[in-house]
Amino acid sequence: AAGVIQSPRHLIKEKRETATLKCYPIPRHDTVYWYQQGPGQDPQFLISFYEKMQSDKGSIPDRFSAQQFSDYHSELNMSSLELGDSALYFCASSSARGDSGANVLTFGAGSRLTVL
């Protein structure tokens, strides 16, 4: 079965540079979520999109932005990178159709960003 695809898997950037992470949800999933997991931390919710519109916003810095495109893939753009942005960034997808109680988030393998 197709899973959530994230790219790149690893990314190394310098301080003040810009990075873009991509997420391709499971086919027919209409909702995408972004999470950030710092070293030794639990995943923290950043932002989510439903049908290409922002549906919820968490602890996402103003330097970050994201969007969901017409094919439902999503991109997380991070500018003016700081050392503290080094983390594992997870994307998850779900379908809002049907029984919302059965709505399951499926996570991608994550993109590891290292800021030097």
Add this chain to the structure above:
Amino acid sequence: KQEVTQIPAALSVPEGENLVLNCSFTDSAIYNLQWFRQDPGKGLTSLLLIQSSQREQTSGRLNASLDKSSGRSTLYIAASQPGDSATYLCAVRSSDAAGNKLTFGGGTRVLVKP
């Protein structure tokens, strides 16, 4: 605001022992609770999902219970194996949360010694 706590933070057991991992949440108004496994530096693998109307879910050696009224879930892993060594995270989807986001606990780091 939903808060999720996992106790203990770390657990070390000899191979063959049963594992008991605890998860508590502050707001009992939840849609579901999910247990994940995470290997070091790797992604999240979903283990079990318990709907708010369910009391437990089982998959192989794994059994998860849910007591929504007391805000608790327990993950049992029977006859532990060294391959079970990983961090186990529970995550709660609150029923009043827009966008279906999950709130994660801090995880329990498990080491099963051969």
